[in-house]
Amino acid sequence: MNKQDQNKPIPKATAKRIPLYFRYLRTLQESGVIRIKSKEFSQMIQVPSATIRRDFSHFGELGRSGYGYDVPYLIEVFSEILSTQVEKRIALVGVGNLGKALLKNNFRRNENLTIMCAFDSDPEVIGTCINCVEIKNIHDFSEVAKKEGITAVITTVPSKHAQQAIDTIVASGITAILNFAPDRVKVPEHVNIQYIDLTTELQTLIYFDEHVSQVNKLGLAKKA
Numbered sequence: 001m002n003k004q005d006q007n008k009p010i011p012k013a014t015a016k017r018i019p020l021y022f023r024y025l026r027t028l029q030e031s032g033v034i035r036i037k038s039k040e041f042s043q044m045i046q047v048p049s050a051t052i053r054r055d056f057s058h059f060g061e062l063g064r065s066g067y068g069y070d071v072p073y074l075i076e077v078f079s080e081i082l083s084t085q086v087e088k089r090i091a092l093v094g095v096g097n098l099g100k101a102l103l104k105n106n107f108r109r110n111e112n113l114t115i116m117c118a119f120d121s122d123p124e125v126i127g128t129c130i131n132c133v134e135i136k137n138i139h140d141f142s143e144v145a146k147k148e149g150i151t152a153v154i155t156t157v158p159s160k161h162a163q164q165a166i167d168t169i170v171a172s173g174i175t176a177i178l179n180f181a182p183d184r185v186k187v188p189e190h191v192n193i194q195y196i197d198l199t200t201e202l203q204t205l206i207y208f209d210e211h212v213s214q215v216n217k218l219g220l221a222k223k224a
Contacts, residue, residue, distance in 0.1 A: 010058050011058075014054075014055045014058055016194075017047065017051075017055055018055075018078055018081060018082060019082065020045060020047070021045070021052075021055070021074070021078060022075070022078040022079070022082060024041070024044060024045050025071055025074050025075050025078065026075060028044075028071050029071050029072065029075060033071055034070065034071050034072060035067070035068050035069065035070055035071060036068055036069055036071055037067075037068035037069070038052045038053050038056075038063075038068070038069070040068075041069075056069070056074075059077055059081070060077075062074060062077060088112060088113050088114070088151060088152060089114060089116045089148055089149050089150050089151055089152075090113065090114060090115045090116060090150065090151075090152050090153065090154060091115070091116065091117050091118070091119065091141070091144075091145055091148070091150045091152075091153045091154070091169075091174075092115050092117070092118040092119070092133075092153070092154050092155075092156070093118075093119045093120075093138065093141070093153060093154070093155040093156070093157055093165050093168075093169065094119075094120060094155055094156035094157035094158075094165065094180075095118050095119075095120040095122075095125050095130070095135050095156075096156060096158075098156045098180060099118065099120075099156040100130055102115065102154065102156070103115060103118055103130040103131050103133055104130060104131050106131055106133075115133060115154070116133070116148045116149075116150065117133065117134075117136060117144050117145070117148050117150070118130070118133050118134075118135050118136065119135065119136050119137065119138040119140070119141050119144075120135050120137075120138060121137070121138050138165065138168060141168050141169065141172055142168070142171065142172035142173075145172050145174065146172070146173075150174065151174070151176060152174070152176040152177070152178070153169050153174050153176070153177050153178070154177075154178045154180070155169065155177060155178070155179050155180065155181070156180045156181075157181060158181060159181040159182065159183040162179065162181040162183060162185050163185045163186065166179070166185045166186075166187060166193070170187055170188065170191055174191075175190060175191050175192055176191075176192050177191065177192070177193040177194070178193075178194050178196065179193055179194065179195050179196070180195075180196050180197075180198075181195075182195060182197035182199070182200065
């Protein structure tokens, strides 16, 4: 299998798109598709074909000009990159409405991603169970995370309390954090934190739907 140069770092933007590629490749495989060209894949996932080819080039010669890419091979490559065959033990911090929804779902479509424990500071929530996961006191985070072998954390704590929660998580040695609070927090350089702002994502989607789609429709009308 061709692999990227271990001494050459992968651009962060490329790394963020790998799970997207992997998800759609799995969909193609389930549909019986065994070969696809970058242009076809681009139309499917709404990522420019040039970007796809550039991203793929970081991992060796994955395809051939004029032929395209073998879907099963790409899945094999990205599966190894994402280590999807290795269980990822996750902690959830913040069990409000969003946290409860995440616990109830608990990555049911990926058996190697599992929320093992959850934490909150609300006395009425602590000690309750959701989907067989007991909610524990955030003050016990470090001890429980170590015991459970936690490697990543999802936090849904509101922005005004996010920094305090992140500090607790970082102090335990966790270096991978997915933060649903839109406001940026301070973390050491060695900590990888990714933000998900649902409002911004929705606004971006609406903008592209109202503007980019209209441009495309006008272009198609002119060709017709």
